[in-house]
Amino acid sequence: MVNRIRILGAKKLSYARRIVLINSVLNTLYSYWAGIFLIPKAVIKRIEAICRNFLWDRSSDYHRVPLIAWDTVTLPKEEGGLGIKKAETWNVAIIAKLVDWIYGKADRLWIRWINQIYLKNGDWHNYKPSADAAWAWKQICKVKELMKSAYIDSQWTHDITGYTVRQGYEWLRHSQPKKDWSIAVWNKWNIAKHAIITWLYMNKGLNVREKLHRIGYCQEKTCCICEDADETVEHLFFNCNYSRQLLQCIETWCGFKIDVNMNVTGRMGVKSQAHAMIWSACCYYIWQQRNNARMNGVLIRPATLAERMVKEAKHIIRSMVGRNMQRGDRDWLNKWGCVHSIVGQQSG
Incomplete structure (x- = not known):
């Protein structure tokens, strides 16, 4: 498993790609032996440590504190985890x-x-x-x-x-209650890197300043963007003035108010999928700009960032919407300028 991590060139892989490799490569290696005998607990702990370190630090060795507990990571996605199998179970x-x-x-x-x-x-x-x-x-x-x-x-x-x-x-395994937000986070319209950051946000796993200050890693705890309040998850999403401005720009474009809690039950239609995709993108770009402000002292204006998000959203919707889409959904998305090409293809 350690050799595979070295071969894979993990330094360049995103969280989403590392999750895929853990499920499809690393877990497959021990599954062969798991079908022959019960693997000793010390070996099981080492296997899980390799997978955990690879996920959070792109390495088989421990260099970084995990953002989320492994017991949560190994839960199914609908229960708030990443769907990685727990090795012993x-x-x-x-x-x-x-x-x-x-x-x-x-x-x-x-x-x-x-x-x-x-x-x-x-x-x-x-x-x-x-x-x-x-x-x-x-x-x-x-x-x-x-x-x-x-x-x-x-x-x-x-x-x-x-x-x-x-x-x-x-x-x-011990089943946990399902999370209402999981359907929205793992919505198929979401970009994988957006979904991972949103998942971290919903599980309060992001290293905001208030958290780092509490464990003695950071002296400052004010928001990197507005510097008007303590940088907590609740402030950054979406009480910070910058976050509110970005949200207002996006809501003006899409024509509806975005539910920042995104509690979804039942099957998601076209409208709710588009809603979840925009919400996930907002979470990702707010976190990206927070990191830019902290590391480089640079911040993109909310209106400019919203324009970039709109272009990205149109591209995603055009690629995801099928030809069998209902007329009401097509008309709704057409107001955003997202389905002109599809309508043209159907007319042809």
């Missing part, structure tokens, strides 16, 4: 597939061997391994004890189609 869920095979007496040579050597046609549900049993077999029996309450009459009770690793993982 995933390991148990994969081994539980072997437990399910024994429950179902699958037609496999390994199952026949287990029955001949250990079970001897006994009751698997209440089976206890002997003291001289192999270590790997004891680990499988340990997983069986964790999973046995989910089986009745040797049947997986949570789905009639039978056990899957994904179902086992969901059953093992």
Whole structure:
């Protein structure tokens, strides 16, 4: 895993790309071994440390304090996390597939061997391994004890189609209440880098001055942009005068008031997706300008920044809107000058 991080050239990767690589590359490496035996806890901790350090600091080594706790990061996106698998729970869920095979007496040579050597046609549900049993077999029996309450009459009770690793993982982990804002943050219209900053904002993970001052890292705690109040997350989004001006410019263009809390329930239509995309872009650019003000002492005027955001929003909407869009939605977006090209293509 460490070698892969070095090969990937992580220094140039954004948060969004690092998340993809953790799920598709790093987690795949340990998943192979996780399907063979229970990985020792010390190794599991090292695996999670590598993934955590790679996410927050582009390296396999610890150099930077994580912005969000790993237990939150490994939650599903709808529960406020990033959807990265928790290594230990995933390991148990994969081994539980072997437990399910024994429950179902699958037609496999390994199952026949287990029955001949250990079970001897006994009751698997209440089976206890002997003291001289192999270590790997004891680990499988340990997983069986964790999973046995989910089986009745040797049947997986949570789905009639039978056990899957994904179902086992969901059953093992402790579910959290769903976040109303998660649908808006991970809306498919949002640019990935915008969504990550918005996710950090909603989880209060951004290193604002007030937070840095509280832990002794920064002497000043006034807002980098307006210098009129303490720089808290609540002030920056959207009580700062600069943030309010930017929001007003954007609301003038789109013609509706933006809900800065973005609590969404149910399915998102075209209007709510466009709304969420604009809200996410506002969060990203406010944070970008805050960093510019802190590092370089430079700030783009809200009106100029709004013009840049409008151009970006039009480009995104034109690329996302499909040909089967309802007429009312098309007319609504047409007021923004976003669907002229699509209408022309349909007329042609």
